[in-house]
Amino acid sequence: MTVENSGNNHNGKFRSWLSGLLLDWDRTQMLICFFLVVLLAIAPFFISSTYYLGIIILATIYAFIGISWNIVAGFTGQLLIAHIIFLAVGAYTTIVLFNNFMISPWVGILIGGVIAALCGAIVAFITLRYGLKVDYFALFTIALMVALRTLFLKWDYVGGAVGMWFRLTNPSFDKMIFENKAPYLYIAIGLVVIGLIIQYRIYRSKMGKYFLAIREDDDAASALGVNTSQYKMIAVVIGAAMAGIGGGFYVMYVTFIEPPQVFNLGLNVEIVMAGPIIGGLGSLAGPVVGALLNKPFAEIMRGALTEGRSGSSLIVYGSFLILTIMFMPRGVTGVLHTIYRKIISQYQRKAQGDS
């Protein structure tokens, strides 16, 4: 009798915890992300092809970088179009530290993140403290990207136009070089989990509310006493730091970097923008959902339908962006949210009918 009772009690607690979770859309989104992450984590047990595993790893990295952009563009509404600048800074830092100073990528990636954050602070300081309009800011970042491409092409220390190969040695954990692909996937998943937690914490914090206020109405937020320039700067620095870390890991995985490859709007759309926008810009699950949809789809298009002709992935990403803005501006997560609200309201009506 007592045993059964306590069991019931436990069951009731679990049910109330679960309904508390499911009645909160933010937490439901995190639950969706959790399931996706679990799916990613068990993928190596079912997929042996290194080609497919490679696509999954890239999609996971894109998800992490997408999260970093989502904080700047999605939450704060600052159109840091050429976010890939910070990815490139992190990537170059990591590879230079490893090749020239034998500093382990585990440390190098973090240093890359710090330097990217510094660059983010400089960019934000130049542009945002005057309350630069969204389109001017977007223009500035693109112009900066083109200028940096020119600079890096001329800068022989970082490989110049030739680019830089990661100096491969025997597989070892401390150099982040592994024999098979699975460890890369688990590191990428680790990054995504950390990114999701950071994103969630920011979203639920007071600072997150300021970010959203700035996105919705810059002037109104400022009139209500939000130091808009400061919070925009914080958002850019956080985004830049995460992108730098993601970039460091990205270059560890692809083992090669050259200026035309990274300072490139096409790659920027692929890595940074497509995921969050298609998934749902400003939502919590958007970057992960979007990245996991996009990358595999673009690869299928490239491999199967167009016989690997170059440009097909750009066609896919470009059409995706256009279609998303035209037909579902809130992305896949927005569509899920609509379905979710219908289910919840039905459920609540039923619950009311029962009582």
Next chain:
Amino acid sequence: MSPEIFFQIIVNGLFTGGIYSLVAVGLTLIYGVMIIVNFAHGEFLMLGIYIAFLAWTLLGMDPYIVIPLAFVMVFGLGALIQRGLVQRVLDAHPLNQIILLVGVSTLLIGLVQFFFSAEPKAIHVPYETAVISAFGLRFAIARLVAFFASMLISLLLYLFLHYTRTGKAVRAVSQSRDAARLMGINVNFIYYLTFGIGAAVTAVAGVLLAPNHSMIPTMGQAYAVTAFVIVVLGTMGNFIGAFIGGLIIGVVEAIAGFYLGGDVKIIASMMIFILILLFRPAGLFGRNRS
């Protein structure tokens, strides 16, 4: 520096600046009327040069004959993009507008890359390297023609905007959308027209580049960035500002290129851009916000 070299640099800068002016005029026209920064602007230039490439390789048509053809084709495409896509996000958050146009840009680059590959292409016209010498200066024919054609088209566009009924309607819409609508102007038609013209003059700039430039699908980006700098310098939406700004940036880049080497000249535009943003965000011809 001898006077000859100095004047040669100025002439070269003006020649490049003429093309810049044309691209920037298209951009500033679209911005002035719709308050939208056309992030796909460079791609229209790229389309223009590829149209010239196609006409030359398939039909053997000289780029200068292709100009009206390219104008009409890209005008149609621009009006279509405006009607089908941009029109529907005019009242949306600027974020959505910019993302949409980045999508258009990515799609256009992807399509051209798909059909023509990412390898550089070039056409070889008989007058490719022809040069006229005068006053101790050398004028490459193709660039001379490109400069005067740009000037002429900008002038025609200016006359159109100021002395025709339709042109006046375009300016009326740029001053006040609602007042123009109340005066019986078909605002949507003006939007299609403006986006079409803005795209088409940019495509013409691309065609003018064709005789002595190689082309790659992403070439528009660099021109678009320069045009962004120019319209910010010359005040967003200001026609004369964009025109003069183009010539200024052309000359500045030529001087910077002489001292720093050709590829680094974009750094000079970048420095100008930062300086404007810091000290005069409204541009040379605008009123600064207090």
